[in-house]
Amino acid sequence: xxxSNSNGTALITGASTGIGATYADxxxxxxxxxxxxxxDRQRLDxxxxxxxxxxxxxxxxxxxxLTDRASLAHVEQRLATDSRISLLLxxxxxxxxxxxxxxxxxxxxxxxxxxxIAPTRLAKAAAARMAQEGKGxxxxxxxxxxxxxxxxxxxxSGTKAxxxxxxxxxxxxxAPAGVRVQAVLPGATRTEIWERAGIDINxxxxxxxxxxxxxxxxxxxxxxxGETVTLPALPDMADWQAFTAARLALQxxxxxxxxxxxxxxx
Ligand SMILES: NC(=O)c1ccc[n+]([C@@H]2O[C@H](COP(=O)([O-])OP(=O)(O)OC[C@H]3O[C@@H](n4cnc5c(N)ncnc54)[C@H](OP(=O)(O)O)[C@@H]3O)[C@@H](O)[C@H]2O)c1
Numbered sequence: 001x002x003x004s005n006s007n008g009t010a011l012i013t014g015a016s017t018g019i020g021a022t023y024a025d026x027x028x029x030x031x032x033x034x035x036x037x038x039x040d041r042q043r044l045d046x047x048x049x050x051x052x053x054x055x056x057x058x059x060x061x062x063x064x065x066l067t068d069r070a071s072l073a074h075v076e077q078r079l080a081t082d083s084r085i086s087l088l089l090x091x092x093x094x095x096x097x098x099x100x101x102x103x104x105x106x107x108x109x110x111x112x113x114x115x116x117i118a119p120t121r122l123a124k125a126a127a128a129r130m131a132q133e134g135k136g137x138x139x140x141x142x143x144x145x146x147x148x149x150x151x152x153x154x155x156x157s158g159t160k161a162x163x164x165x166x167x168x169x170x171x172x173x174x175a176p177a178g179v180r181v182q183a184v185l186p187g188a189t190r191t192e193i194w195e196r197a198g199i200d201i202n203x204x205x206x207x208x209x210x211x212x213x214x215x216x217x218x219x220x221x222x223x224x225x226g227e228t229v230t231l232p233a234l235p236d237m238a239d240w241q242a243f244t245a246a247r248l249a250l251q252x253x254x255x256x257x258x259x260x261x262x263x264x265x266x
Contacts, residue, residue: 006031007030007031007032007033007086008032008033008084008085008086008087009032009033009034009035009058009082009084009085009086009087010023010024010027010032010033010034010035010085010086010087010088010089011034011035011037011075011078011079011085011087011088011089011126012024012027012034012035012036012037012089012091013037013038013066013075013089013090013091013092013118013119013122014037014038014091014092014093015034015036015037015038015044015047015091016036016038016039016040016043016044016047017038017040017043017191017192018189018191018192018193018212019091019141019186019189019191019212019215019216020036020038020089020091020092021047022212022213022215022216023089023091023216023220024036024047024051025051026216026217026220027087027089028051028054028055028057028059029055031055031057032057032086032087033057033058033059033060033084034048034051034057034058034059034060035059035060035061035062035078035082035085036048036059036060036061036062037062037063037064037066037075037092038063038064038092039063039064039065040063041061041063044061044063045061047059048060048061062074062075062078066092066113066114066118066122067110067113067114067118072117072118072121072122075122076121076122076124076125077125079122079125079126079129080125080126080128080129081129083129083133085126085136086130086135086136086137087136087137087138087139088122088123088126088136088137088138088139089139089141090118090119090122090123090138090139090140090141090163091139091141092114092118092119093111093114093115093141093159093193094110094111094114094115094193094196094197095111095153095156095193095196095197095199096108096111096153096155096156096197097153097197097198097199098153099153100153100154100155103153103155108155111155111156111159112155112159115156115159115160115162115163116159116162116163119140119163119166120166123138123140123166123170126138127170127174127179127181130174130177130178130179131174131177131178131179134177134178134179135178135179136178136179136180137179137180137181137182137223138170138174138179138180138181138182139181139182139183139184139219139223140163140166140167140181140182140183140184141163141183141184141186142160142161142163142164142167142183142184142185143156143157143160143163143185143186144185144186144187144231144233145157145160146160146161146163146164146185147161147243149161160185163183164183164185164229167181167182167183167228167229168183168228168229171228180223180226181228182222182223182227182228182229182230183228183229183230184219184222184230184232185229185230185231185232186210186215186219186232186233187208187209187210187231187232187233188201188204188208188209188210189209189210189211189212189215190209190210190211190212191212210232210233214232215232218230218232219232
């Protein structure tokens with residue numbers, strides 16, 4: 001018989017497969033009860049059955065298309081009111097293949113809704129309650145493409161850059177209230193997302209592609225180490241720190257009362 005446990009409950013979006021299903025396994029192993037969210041009820045149920053029997057945790061299934069406003073509102077409501085939920089994993093996402101000019105703009109809009117609007121609303125619902133309670137954690141799944149606009153789809157990478165910015169701002173705002181926020185920026189990870197977008201992951205050099213178990217284990221190690229931004233593949237964190245320092249060094253000069261001398265041509 002499953003019993004409620006001290007780690008609380010993790011709500012995971014996109015838990016039916018891939019990165020989300022792998023987090024579900026690892027968090028159940030750590031003793032979290034779970035709320036699994038995605039569209040495919042059958043797959044969610046089979047993840048739930050396995051995790052209940054393997055780890056003895058409570059698992060609820062919440063079938064929801066997060067691009068549907070009413071379904072999204074239902075999940076927001078759960079996050080806003082269920083104080084057993086101590087961890088939100090904002091993971092559900094998709095990508096759209098092709099160049100910007102040739103892209104199907106309706107698919108792009110759907111992706112932006114799933115990758116940006118949904119996690120923003122869910123993060124806000126969870127963060128407001130967690131800040132009041134003085135505890136909790138939110139993990140936002142971004143992507144290294146946030147730094148790869150020149151070589152990857154601008155719309156997808158833009159959604160992931162948004163998640164990075166949001167996380168960095170949320171961490172500054174929420175840390176004093178006792179709420180942790182982490183962005184995880186995976187590189188190419190072997191999941192269905194590629195096939196769903198019609199991209200052959202095997203066309204990538206195999207040294208660029210990480211197994212999903214390794215990616216999630218590294219991301220959780222970064223979480224345990226208290227990182228705000230975790231780059232599972234980046235060998236030397238000093239490279240990220242140098243990048244951040246260079247970005248922050250721009251700040252004093254980014255907004256001034258006069259234009260830069262190079263533009264004073266008149
Ligand atoms: N794999 C990579 O190389 C990679 C790299 C960097 C970042 N990421 C990010 O990692 C996250 C997870 O991706 P993944 O690689 O694990 O992809 P995946 O294997 O395709 O899984 C995506 C998950 O999101 C769910 N989902 C998709 N559309 C949804 C919707 N409208 N409403 C609710 N749930 C929906 C899917 O379940 P249903 O179909 O059942 O709804 C599934 O559980 C995404 O945010 C992705 O951008 C992935």
